[in-house]
Amino acid sequence: MAAGPSNAPPSKSSVYHGLGTRLMLPSWIVIGIFLVIPVGIMFVYSFLTKEFRGGVIWEFSLASYDQFFLYRGLFGDEPPTIEWTYLSIFWRSIWQAALATFLCLVIGFPTAWFIATRAGRQRSFWLFLVTIPYWVNLLIRTISMKFLIRESGPLNEFLLMLGVISEPLQILNTHLAVQLGLFYSYLPFMVLPIYASVERYNYALSEAAADLYATRWSTLRYVILPTVKPGIIAGCILVFVPSLGAFLAPDLLGGAKTFMIGSLIEEQFKGSAGNWPFGAAASMILLSMVLVVLTFYARAQTKAEAR
16 A cells, blocks of 8 residues: 655754755854954954054064064164074963863852752752852943951951951962963853753663762762863863953953963953054964964864764
């Protein structure tokens, strides 16, 4: 008997068959206008020449990159040596961002696990608390942190009242202050991706590990962490990348010794007398570093999916 026409609804793949390019077109337009074109302009400016009185001269050269990596004396007539000033700023930015990522992971993972294991209403409440800081602008939150940790601020006053310290702590304008600012600013970026992974975790795996006499540490190391690894990697990327280019926390909470690459770039574009080609070159170097991190993330994701 010949089969009659099927009345089954079409699948999603058949409904959108051949429309993939059209559906992606708005995203491509937005990415092209607000990402590709600005980065292309920055790339071109990084090879231009700075005018003595400010602005740029449309003469292409590698002077800005040379300035970042090599020191040729005040007048540029000395034998080139390594420019440790900018390299140390870049290195400081890397380890500050890495430390902030580590601290966010140490605090964010238990927090995400706690939230994901709550009941429905409690879970919504805790997620609400995590996202509350983002109702306020980052600049205001950073200034609030500056008010909190200054010598006459609430933190020192509270510690003095308890008798923990005999004189106010000098926290402002230190690396610790910058770390507190980065940690406070980007902690939710670590909590939310890990929470999303933990929420999908099959707790039967932990029960099976316990039945096989696995310790809690072994279960965490060999069962839980590999399962929620995509969320951990995503959270580390979301914290490390903005921390690497941050300039509000170093500018408002740190001092000259806590200068980071984001602050260096920002200074180059201030006013008409700024060195735009050098700022663009530093931006491209920072972008290259970010692309390296994202490449690492993409490869880790590919390996995880292959397993």
